[in-house]
Amino acid sequence: MWIFGSKGPSGFSSSSTAEEVTQGIDGTGLTAIVTGASSGIRMETTRVLALRGVHVIMAVRNVDAGIMATPFMLSQDNIEMQFATNHLGHFLLTDLLLETMKNTARESNTEGRVVNLSSEGHRFASSEGIRFDKINDESGYNAWSAYGQSKLANILHVKELARRLKEDVVEITANSVHPGAIRTNLSRHLGLMNSIGHIVGKFFLKNVQQGAATTCYVALNPQVKGVSGEYFFDCNIGNPSSKAKDADLAKRLWDLSFNFTNPK
Numbered sequence: 001m002w003i004f005g006s007k008g009p010s011g012f013s014s015s016s017t018a019e020e021v022t023q024g025i026d027g028t029g030l031t032a033i034v035t036g037a038s039s040g041i042r043m044e045t046t047r048v049l050a051l052r053g054v055h056v057i058m059a060v061r062n063v064d065a066g067i068m069a070t071p072f073m074l075s076q077d078n079i080e081m082q083f084a085t086n087h088l089g090h091f092l093l094t095d096l097l098l099e100t101m102k103n104t105a106r107e108s109n110t111e112g113r114v115v116n117l118s119s120e121g122h123r124f125a126s127s128e129g130i131r132f133d134k135i136n137d138e139s140g141y142n143a144w145s146a147y148g149q150s151k152l153a154n155i156l157h158v159k160e161l162a163r164r165l166k167e168d169v170v171e172i173t174a175n176s177v178h179p180g181a182i183r184t185n186l187s188r189h190l191g192l193m194n195s196i197g198h199i200v201g202k203f204f205l206k207n208v209q210q211g212a213a214t215t216c217y218v219a220l221n222p223q224v225k226g227v228s229g230e231y232f233f234d235c236n237i238g239n240p241s242s243k244a245k246d247a248d249l250a251k252r253l254w255d256l257s258f259n260f261t262n263p264k
């Protein structure tokens with residue numbers, strides 16, 4: 001559990017939990033789709049959104065794992081199981097949902113929100129940001145750089161989406177989030193490093209209750225109403241890398257992703 005951190009303009013800090021940043025908010029009548037919800041940060045996000053009355057659809061690739069991981073949630077009738085994805089998957093899912101979201105926002109006069117779970121790891125992307133010419137380069141694969149590129153893509157995706165939504169004058173916001181460094185199963189492929197990390201992490205990393213705070217804050221808190229195209233860090237607006245602010249890069253990635261997900 002992380003115990004340090006001073007409060008930012010939002011009144012919350014790196015030690016705030018998801019329950020704290022959504023305290024008193026009534027999410028009844030809202031629907032959220034949480035991808036990868038069978039574990040870690042997004043499982044806690046699901047729990048807290050449901051706690052606030054939101055109808056939550058858990059998008060998990062392994063429904064059995066989702067059921068095993070969340071027996072306590074299945075007693076609630078506002079959670080459903082679906083399937084899950086990665087950058088292109090999130091791009092496609094968002095694209096498929098967008099017209100419905102626009103109609104719902106207009107008809108209900110309620111703001112829709114897209115929240116991409118990115119990471120400070122986006123800074124590990126290569127110097128060109130997105131390697132358009134080597135997007136699936138197995139020969140030169142580097143795990144950190146590939147992770148960095150995928151997290152940079154999460155930020156660029158919502159940046160371009162936010163721009164398009166503003167053009168459409170529709171009440172939907174799109175933001176990305178760095179959740180902090182959290183003890184989850186994310187590092188399970190790192191062997192010994194993972195074991196050491198889990199022991200040391202007890203004292204120096206966030207727990208999942210704190211790790212889900214920024215996502216829940218951006219998804220539900222009224223303070224964020226109308227804020228779009230931003231990168232949030234510890235429940236406050238953060239400052240991502242220069243590549244993550246590059247509007248041309250965001251547009252190029254959008255076009256590439258659209259072509260991948262809409263083959264002729």
Ligand SMILES: NC(=O)c1ccc[n+]([C@@H]2O[C@H](COP(=O)([O-])OP(=O)(O)OC[C@H]3O[C@@H](n4cnc5c(N)ncnc54)[C@H](OP(=O)(O)O)[C@@H]3O)[C@@H](O)[C@H]2O)c1
Pocket residue numbers: 035036037038039040041042060061062065084085086117118119120178179180181182183184185186187
């Ligand atoms: N933990 C951190 O310190 C940290 C820091 C910064 C950012 N993040 C970001 O936070 C997000 C959640 O991470 P976490 O720490 O909560 O990890 P986690 O406990 O490992 O959970 C990851 C979830 O994503 C699903 N998933 C993974 N790869 C997938 C794929 N290719 N297709 C579909 N589903 C997939 C997993 O499903 P299965 O159960 O089926 O494997 C699991 O439900 C990630 O995007 C990560 O980059 C985490």
